[in-house]
Amino acid sequence: xxxxxxxxPKLSMTMEEGELIAWVKxxxxxxxxxxxxxEVNSDKVEMEVESPADGTLVRYAAAEGDVVPVGxxxxxxxxxxxxxxxxxxxxxxxxxxxxxxxxxxKTTAPPDAEQAETPPASPTQARAPVVPAAxxxxxxxxxxxxxxxxxxxxxxVRVGDVEAAASAGAVDGREQAPxxxxxxxxxxxxxxxxxxxxxxxxxxxxxxxxxxxxxxxPLSAMRRTVARRLTESMQSTPHFYLTIxxxxxxxxxxxxxxNGQLQDGxxxxxxxxxxxIVKACAGLLxxxxxxxxxxGGDKLxxxxxxxxxxxxxxxxxxxxxxxxxxxxxSLTTVAREARELIGRxxxxxxxxxxxxxxxxxxxxxxxxxxxxxTAVINPPEAAIxxxxxxxxxxxxxxxxxxxxxxxxxxxSIDHRAVDGATGAGFLQQLKGVLEQxxxxxx
Amino acid sequence: xxxxxxxxxxxxxxxxxxAALTEAMEADERVFVLGEDIGVYGGAFGVxxxxxxxxxxxxxxxxxxxxxxIMGAAVGAALCGMRPVAEMQFSDFTAHAMDQLVNQAxxxxxxxxxxxxxxxxxxxxxxxxxGAAAQHSQSQEAWYxxxxxxxxxxxxxxxxxxxxxxxxxxxxxPVVFMEHKLLYRTASGPVPKGDGxxxxxxxxxxxxxxxxxxxxxxxxxxxxxxAAEELAAAGIEATVVDPRTLKPLDDATILERVRATGRAxxxxxxPRTAGFMAEVAARISESDxxxxxxxxxxRLSGLDAPIPYNPDLEKASVPQVPDxxxxxxxxxxxx
Numbered sequence: 001x002x003x004x005x006x007x008x009p010k011l012s013m014t015m016e017e018g019e020l021i022a023w024v025k026x027x028x029x030x031x032x033x034x035x036x037x038x039e040v041n042s043d044k045v046e047m048e049v050e051s052p053a054d055g056t057l058v059r060y061a062a063a064e065g066d067v068v069p070v071g072x073x074x075x076x077x078x079x080x081x082x083x084x085x086x087x088x089x090x091x092x093x094x095x096x097x098x099x100x101x102x103x104x105x106k107t108t109a110p111p112d113a114e115q116a117e118t119p120p121a122s123p124t125q126a127r128a129p130v131v132p133a134a135x136x137x138x139x140x141x142x143x144x145x146x147x148x149x150x151x152x153x154x155x156x157v158r159v160g161d162v163e164a165a166a167s168a169g170a171v172d173g174r175e176q177a178p179x180x181x182x183x184x185x186x187x188x189x190x191x192x193x194x195x196x197x198x199x200x201x202x203x204x205x206x207x208x209x210x211x212x213x214x215x216x217x218p219l220s221a222m223r224r225t226v227a228r229r230l231t232e233s234m235q236s237t238p239h240f241y242l243t244i245x246x247x248x249x250x251x252x253x254x255x256x257x258x259n260g261q262l263q264d265g266x267x268x269x270x271x272x273x274x275x276x277i278v279k280a281c282a283g284l285l286x287x288x289x290x291x292x293x294x295x296g297g298d299k300l301x302x303x304x305x306x307x308x309x310x311x312x313x314x315x316x317x318x319x320x321x322x323x324x325x326x327x328x329x330s331l332t333t334v335a336r337e338a339r340e341l342i343g344r345x346x347x348x349x350x351x352x353x354x355x356x357x358x359x360x361x362x363x364x365x366x367x368x369x370x371x372x373x374t375a376v377i378n379p380p381e382a383a384i385x386x387x388x389x390x391x392x393x394x395x396x397x398x399x400x401x402x403x404x405x406x407x408x409x410x411x412s413i414d415h416r417a418v419d420g421a422t423g424a425g426f427l428q429q430l431k432g433v434l435e436q437x438x439x440x441x442x
Numbered sequence: 443x444x445x446x447x448x449x450x451x452x453x454x455x456x457x458x459x460x461a462a463l464t465e466a467m468e469a470d471e472r473v474f475v476l477g478e479d480i481g482v483y484g485g486a487f488g489v490x491x492x493x494x495x496x497x498x499x500x501x502x503x504x505x506x507x508x509x510x511x512i513m514g515a516a517v518g519a520a521l522c523g524m525r526p527v528a529e530m531q532f533s534d535f536t537a538h539a540m541d542q543l544v545n546q547a548x549x550x551x552x553x554x555x556x557x558x559x560x561x562x563x564x565x566x567x568x569x570x571x572x573g574a575a576a577q578h579s580q581s582q583e584a585w586y587x588x589x590x591x592x593x594x595x596x597x598x599x600x601x602x603x604x605x606x607x608x609x610x611x612x613x614x615x616p617v618v619f620m621e622h623k624l625l626y627r628t629a630s631g632p633v634p635k636g637d638g639x640x641x642x643x644x645x646x647x648x649x650x651x652x653x654x655x656x657x658x659x660x661x662x663x664x665x666x667x668x669a670a671e672e673l674a675a676a677g678i679e680a681t682v683v684d685p686r687t688l689k690p691l692d693d694a695t696i697l698e699r700v701r702a703t704g705r706a707x708x709x710x711x712x713p714r715t716a717g718f719m720a721e722v723a724a725r726i727s728e729s730d731x732x733x734x735x736x737x738x739x740x741r742l743s744g745l746d747a748p749i750p751y752n753p754d755l756e757k758a759s760v761p762q763v764p765d766x767x768x769x770x771x772x773x774x775x776x777x
Contacts, residue, residue: 131777133704136733158777159736 001080003058005073006037009049012352015042016142017069019221020062024048029057037075043225045352055079067221130157141166141236142228163297167380222317233379237295238415241374244427246434248390248405251276254437267332274310274364275335277387277409280433280440282306282326282334285360288426292359294380295417301380309358309378310338312345319345320378322358331441366390372408382414383423385430449635456489456626458600458633459565462607463490463527465637467497470525473611476503476512477529477565486531487567487626513539513564517547520562525611532578533566533620540585547616548591562616563607569622569661569711570760576748579756581660581712586618587689587721593642594688596620598663601633602686605640613642622661622711629664645692647699651679653774654705657696657722659685662709662761669766678774680707688718696722697731704736705773711760714743737777742769 008018019041025031031051038049051057061073068074128150130138134157138145141162148165150157219227251273259270285292285306294301306327309320321341326334344350360382363375366389375386390407397404409430413423433439453461466473474497475490481504484491494502505512509530516528530536536543543564551559570579586594595610595617597603603621610617648663649670658666663684670680681699685691700706706726708719723739726732744760 131737132732132735134736153776 001055001078003076003078004053005061006049006052006075006077007071008040008062008068008074009047010070011040011042011045011047012356013147014225014356015070015352017067017221017224018042019067020064020074021046022064023060025051025057027057027059031055031057031077033081041221041348042352043221043355045350045355046348049074051077053077053079053081055081065218067218067224128155128157131159134159134162137162141232160298163295164299167294167296167301220316222314222319226317229379230376233377237377237379239374239377239412240415240420240423241410241412242420242423242427243372243408243410244431246407246409246431247395248273248407248434251434251437252390252405254440262332269332269336269339271331271335272338273366273390274362274387275331275338276437276440277364277385277434278308278310278323278326278338278362279331279334280430281360281362281385282308282323283440284426284429284433286327288422288429290422291383291413291418291426293382293417294359295382295414300417303359305359307357307359309361309381310342311361311363311375311378311384312342314346319350319355320358320361321345321350321354322356324357360384362387366407372410374410375412377412377414382417384412386410386412450632451635452630453600453633454627455597455600455603455621455629456487458604459489459607459621460491460493461633462604462611462637464493464496466525466527466608466611467493467501469637470611472523472525473527474501474503474519474524475527475529476505476516478505478507478512478531480504480529485529487623489529489565489621489626509535509538510542513542513547516562516564517542517550517560520547520560520616521550521558525561525563527563527565527611529565529567531567532574533568533582534577534580536564536566536582543586543592543616543618544589548589551615552591559614560616561611561614563610563613564616564618566618566620567623567626568620569624570744570749570756571624571661573751573753573756574623575751579749581710581744583618583620583659583688584712584716584718584721587718591616593617593690594620595642595686596622596660596688597686598622598625598658598660598684599629600631602640602646602684604633605638606642606686608637609639609642612639617642620660624661625664640686642687643690643692644686645695646684646686647681647695648684649680649682651681652703653678653680654707654770655681655683655696655699655703656707656709656766656770657683657685657700657719658709659688659718660711662711662766665761665763666709666766668763669770672763672767673770676771678770680770685722691721691725693722693725693729697726697729700726701731701734704734705777706735706739707742707766707770707773708739709742709761709766711744713746714741715746717741717743719743737773740769740773742766 021039021041023038024036031037033051033053035051036048037051037057040047040049056078058076058078060075062068130145135145137159143162143166145157148157148161150161152158255271255273255276262269289302292303292306305325307322307324308326309322312319312321323334323337341354358378358381361378361384363384364387365373366387369389372388373386375384377384388408390405392403392405394401395404395406409427411423411427463475479486480490481494481499481502490502512528516526519526547560547562569581583594583596586592593613593615595606597606607619610619649667651670656666656670663682666682670682673680681703683696683699685696708722710717710719712718719741723741726739742761742765747759749759750756
């Protein structure tokens with residue numbers, strides 16, 4: 001019988017730590033390989049952690065509610081499972097060399113920023129050379145260097161490679177991200193993770209100031225992810241904003257008529273204003289490919305498919321499920337999928353793959369009566385549309401004052417990737433389509 | 443700034459040094475010059491030409507061929523309140539005088555608890571390129587920079603030579619003032635009139651560019667500037683930093699410029715091993731500037747070999763303009 005550690009698995013490309021929600025097995029329980037040990041909340045998704053082998057769950061290394069870095073242990077398992085990794089599983093107690101002790105330290109200790117920066121991908125694999133400035137850039141962007149392909153001589157990783165990986169990482173991530181519960185390696189980082197990522201640098205709240213006046217609220221994994229990604233977006237992306245006013249009378253009329261007919265026809269779907277806007281944007285992104293892009297550091301990545309994210313507010317955070325190929329799917333399909341995604345988002349049941357790969361996002365605060373606002377771009381996308389409320393206001397029509405419901409749309413754009421005229425053209429066309437809403441389904 | 447100070451005249455490097463010596467001697471009677479053949483002959487490189495007639499034998503002192511005596515007399519005079527400027531005919535000959543310079547001049551202030559200082563300037567014509575062979579062509583600035591208590595100055599153009607020599611003469615401590623022999627006649631440029639001082643420990647940035655930073659000393663500054671023009675023609679813009687004073691070193695300016703460009707090319711004529719640019723490279727790598735590097739720091743230096751007599755080999759043994767162009771190009775293209 002040998003004791004091994006069960007690490008926090010890496011459940012998505014962007015996952016750096018997980019919150020242990022609940023233990024399913026108790027200390028002392030006999031477990032079989034594949035049994036669910038516990039439930040974990042990663043960036044945005046809840047997943048089950050399975051036992052890597054038959055054996056006994058000896059003890060917990062993390063309590064419910066703990067936030068544990070990827071790769072750090074959450075439990076110790078006693079097992080007689082065959083050692084398929086050729087001695088790599090032997091506990092460090094059995095050896096006395098400093099190297100083994102150091103390796104043990106790396107694997108078991110919660111990583112600090114320095115330690116986590118350059119852990120070897122594996123004991124035998126040589127570390128790729130990295131330009132110092134690229135190392136600094138990787139830390140800034142939260143990029144795991146083990147996932148970066150160097151394009152310099154002998155695989156040298158340069159600044160541009162890191163920036164390209166940062167831009168492409170989330171887009172490619174959907175191909176690799178697991179959708180169900182994950183199987184675990186017996187020790188060390190999960191496959192594909194390569195290394196333990198550095199925890200995001202967070203200013204430590206000063207306990208000395210105003211003690212008693214301030215309540216410290218531990219951050220959830222989602223709050224951390226939102227904070228990290230939006231900070232990264234605002235710090236690394238030069239935003240600019242374009243606002244246009246849309247007459248919503250025809251759009252609202254169309255929606256009412258459409259929903260009436262859908263109901264008459266026995267369809268169990270209602271189309272929202274947001275669905276109409278998502279669908280209109282998707283169609284226009286197909287014909288305006290220069291906006292359906294990501295900044296790639298030393299290149300521009302133009303996406304061949306149109307995946308529109310919809311920002312959903314949750315208790316304690318924000319999440320952006322993605323409607324894939326929204327341009328080529330019918331309005332009612334988009335509406336159904338949006339409803340379904342939003343529902344599961346609120347239950348915390350979205351898979352990682354449903355949260356990545358967007359090429360554009362729509363964020364709507366119209367239901368709160370917000371006139372207009374500017375949204376933070378969701379990297380690596382190049383644009384996000386902020387939708388305000390449709391409100392009745394006086395408007396001049398053929399020399400007379402009429403009252404129309406109008407709404408304001410504000411497009412935030414990554415100026416590295418897209419210029420003003422491109423964004424303005426898109427917004428102008430969007431206004432045209434929304435004011436002649438049959439074109440949305442044309 | 444007065445009107446006279448803003449006026450400028452064109453002079454050679456040698457003339458600029460002579461102007462500084464003359465102005466300093468006119469302004470302060472404690473200042474005097476001693477060395478081999480500096481009087482009647484006007485110095486091996488003509489720096490003190492005409493000064494004997496102007497100031498007389500008391501203040502322009504021809505000495506025996508005995509460097510230890512020159513240095514010892516200068517240290518003694520400085521201790522007694524004079525402001526001697528000693529010339530070593532060739533910097534190589536300082537080897538004879540090292541005990542006086544290193545064990546006396548550099549240490550007295552400290553060993554006597556600050557009771558006396560040694561306001562001495564040692565002028566050292568140094569460097570290769572004159573066909574003077576191994577014993578008359580060395581660049582030994584690292585020796586002096588490595589000795590606590592000595593300041594080391596290495597101007598690269600006439601204006602700096604004058605302003606820095608004024609600062610060195612006024613400095614209360616021993617200053618080693620290194621003059622590249624090739625500059626004496628070939629370097630010519632505008633020099634401000636008057637005895638304006640260029641403070642020790644302040645680097646100059648004679649050229650700015652975004653792609654790499656070339657740090658160069660002495661004759662290598664003008665070679666770096668010529669190379670930078672050729673690089674610019676190839677689309678590579680170089681910043682050139684001239685430390686001017688090696689000790690104290692203005693590393694803030696160097697690090698700032700290296701951070702801004704992400705690439706550092708360090709150029710010296712002296713041999714590579716334990717040369718002064720090794721110190722600059724170390725300061726880059728032990729500071730945060732390391733994290734801004736896009737490529738490893740690159741050094742260009744003289745060979746770890748005595749300077750050859752054969753003119754072609756002499757030239758080949760120290761960095762030339764095409765070497766700097768090639769190294770700068772490789773540094774940018776490979777990173």
